[in-house]
Amino acid sequence: MDWSRLRYDRLLPQAAKSRRGGDAYASLVATVEWRADRRRRAAAGRRIARWLGVGAARAAHVYWRCLRSEAREEADAAFFMAHPGALAAAFDEPFPLPQRPGPVIYATLHLGSPVLGYLHLRRRLGADLALVARALDPGNPMAEAKRRFALRKVAWAEATAGRAFLATDGAAMLRVRAQLRAGQPIFLLADVPGDAVGRSAPCTLFGEAVRLASGLTTLARIAASPVQTLVVTRGRERLAVRRGALVEAASSADLLAAVLDALAPFIRAHADEWWMWPYLPPAFDTATG
Numbered sequence: 001m002d003w004s005r006l007r008y009d010r011l012l013p014q015a016a017k018s019r020r021g022g023d024a025y026a027s028l029v030a031t032v033e034w035r036a037d038r039r040r041r042a043a044a045g046r047r048i049a050r051w052l053g054v055g056a057a058r059a060a061h062v063y064w065r066c067l068r069s070e071a072r073e074e075a076d077a078a079f080f081m082a083h084p085g086a087l088a089a090a091f092d093e094p095f096p097l098p099q100r101p102g103p104v105i106y107a108t109l110h111l112g113s114p115v116l117g118y119l120h121l122r123r124r125l126g127a128d129l130a131l132v133a134r135a136l137d138p139g140n141p142m143a144e145a146k147r148r149f150a151l152r153k154v155a156w157a158e159a160t161a162g163r164a165f166l167a168t169d170g171a172a173m174l175r176v177r178a179q180l181r182a183g184q185p186i187f188l189l190a191d192v193p194g195d196a197v198g199r200s201a202p203c204t205l206f207g208e209a210v211r212l213a214s215g216l217t218t219l220a221r222i223a224a225s226p227v228q229t230l231v232v233t234r235g236r237e238r239l240a241v242r243r244g245a246l247v248e249a250a251s252s253a254d255l256l257a258a259v260l261d262a263l264a265p266f267i268r269a270h271a272d273e274w275w276m277w278p279y280l281p282p283a284f285d286t287a288t289g
Contacts, residue, residue: 003032004143012149015075016082022075030068044277051206052271065272072234073113074149080116081156091120092240103180103225107190107216107259108232109266110275113239115157117232118187120241122161130179131157132188132215134196135167168197168215180223190216190229190259195281202283203256205264209283217256220249227255229262233270242266 001010007029015025034041041063048059080087097106106121106129108114115131122129134140136150158164166172166179166186179186194200194211201214220227229244245262249255267274 003036004145007032008143008145008149012074012078016078019079022072022079025075026068026072029071029074030064033067033071034064040278047208047277047280048271050208052268062272063277066275066277069112069234069273070275073115076113076116077153077156078149081152084160087116087119087160088123090116090239092235092238097121097125097228097230097241097243103183103223104185105180105216105220105225105227106185106187107227107229107263108187109191109263110189111266111270111273112232112234114189114232115153116239117230117241119157119160120232120239121187125185128163128179128184129161130163130166130176130184130186131161132166132168132172132176132186134192135169140196168213173215173219176219177222180219180225186219188216190263191276191280193276193279193281201256203260205260205267205280210280211283212256212260212280214256216259220255224249227259227262229259229266231263231266231270233273 011025011028015021041060044063044066045056045059048054048062049056052059052062054062076090080090108117118129118131136142136147136154142150154165166176176186190212192213192215194213197213197215199214199218200211201217202209203212204210216227219225226249227247229247231242231244233240233242244266247255247258247262
């Protein structure tokens, strides 16, 4: 049995039985993935060292913890799929986001537990919050065992939310725009790598020029929507929504830069929960621009 099948078909179902099992799963997966992919580990280590100003050993440990965070997000999803009644008590209170009239784009990072954060916000905001996410199509490659779990996770999250996710293709973007123009909010990840989408933009993070998906800025401009930045982090026992700055589309000449400026402190503060260290392409890679 290959590693992917062992991970998703055997280990993850065991991790779903308890939170302690999820901890063990996350540590094991992080160690295997850290050792198995030397190229990705090196790329992540170099970027962590540059951005955070730390040595190689510290950067390597931060990346291992990032892999653990990503695996723990899988284990959490599997646990709540098996124990749906436990989800409502998984977050710290009080709810920290101010409510305001009109459309809002809630922009977060691949950090902590974004999908669980979306479900929490949807339950607490009392609005028809929609999650915008890349579809699990053939252009979104992954091992078959991982894809099977991802499809189950999406189906569970959609059923829990009571609405389907909105994709990122042209037709779906029309629905996203209609959602915003109807005064309803959306939730999306701002740090989607530029080589994973049709349209991207150069930007700067921690002094490095990289490319990110540019859909957020397009949607904010079209609907004149403010962007509320936030992240969903993990504590010892519970999850928490942490609010960043509110960025007004009309007052930001470079909206993507303003959003990243608001989110960058979260990357520094929670560096070991951000999964994207090895994945952001350099800005001079214009193949997808």
